[in-house]
Amino acid sequence: MPGPRDQFPEARILEFEIPSDVRFIERVVEAVRAECRTMCYTERHVALNVPVALTEALSNAILRGNGERRDRSVLIRAHVGDVRLIMEVTDEGQGFDLDACLMDPTTPERLLSEDGRGLYLMLKLMDHVERVQAQRGNLVRMILNRAS
Amino acid sequence: MSFTITKQGDISIVEIDGQLIVGNRQELKQKMLDALEHGARKLLVDFTKTGYIDSSGLGVLVSLSKKIREQGGELRLAALNEDLRTLFELTKLDTLFQISDSREQALASF
Numbered sequence: 001m002p003g004p005r006d007q008f009p010e011a012r013i014l015e016f017e018i019p020s021d022v023r024f025i026e027r028v029v030e031a032v033r034a035e036c037r038t039m040c041y042t043e044r045h046v047a048l049n050v051p052v053a054l055t056e057a058l059s060n061a062i063l064r065g066n067g068e069r070r071d072r073s074v075l076i077r078a079h080v081g082d083v084r085l086i087m088e089v090t091d092e093g094q095g096f097d098l099d100a101c102l103m104d105p106t107t108p109e110r111l112l113s114e115d116g117r118g119l120y121l122m123l124k125l126m127d128h129v130e131r132v133q134a135q136r137g138n139l140v141r142m143i144l145n146r147a148s
Numbered sequence: 149m150s151f152t153i154t155k156q157g158d159i160s161i162v163e164i165d166g167q168l169i170v171g172n173r174q175e176l177k178q179k180m181l182d183a184l185e186h187g188a189r190k191l192l193v194d195f196t197k198t199g200y201i202d203s204s205g206l207g208v209l210v211s212l213s214k215k216i217r218e219q220g221g222e223l224r225l226a227a228l229n230e231d232l233r234t235l236f237e238l239t240k241l242d243t244l245f246q247i248s249d250s251r252e253q254a255l256a257s258f
Binding site for chain 2: 051052055059106112114115116
């Protein structure tokens with residue numbers, strides 16, 4: 001249970017490699033949530049920000065980055081610290097321009113669209129999102145400050 | 149995670165137990181389209197037992213809402229907790245759907 005800051009467990013690092021199959025998303029998300037709960041992130045972080053943003057990133061990596069190809073996998077690294085959470089999702093795709101792909105799904109023209117809310121939600125629910133070209137492909141890094 | 153559909157009068161109530169995300173949204177879509185095919189025109193999704201929803205879950209609700217309206221029916225939502233309500237507000241989907249605080253209120257509103 002929560003205690004003085006110096007009683008928090010040390011930062012935990014979780015690493016996973018999953019196939020390009022959306023059925024693997026939930027178990028990764030639950031593992032990261034569990035660590036956030038241990039590190040006393042807020043209920044909202046655990047119930048909303050982390051699971052939704054991470055699910056979006058994994059979904060994008062599997063469906064868009066890897067095209068659901070069986071010969072491609074997704075790497076996940078989550079650093080769950082007492083100051084911030086850093087989640088990195090790496091696929092084997094070509095990458096994408098985050099700014100170019102971001103659109104506002106709340107406009108009247110787009111509100112009735114079935115798609116186009118994933119990146120928007122990631123940016124709204126995380127304090128920082130960036131995309132970098134990694135050695136094996138495309139890396140999306142999301143940061144959430146525990147105090148936010 | 150599971151979806152169950154029950155009927156109360158002429159209203160079909162869909163309960164989502166668990167998450168509504170990319171891996172299971174097709175199952176929900178099919179179940180609700182089946183209900184529509186069998187004549188359901190008043191559909192209510194009850195989120196009392198729902199954990200979180202991702203963008204594809206939101207998208208399937210938008211798509212279903214359109215299809216149901218095209219068939220002369222209506223889709224309403226009920227019992228969103230604070231976090232789910234935030235999702236709908238962030239995406240402005242709270243302006244698209246009629247959302248009630250509870251199942252009872254939603255049923256009474258039809």
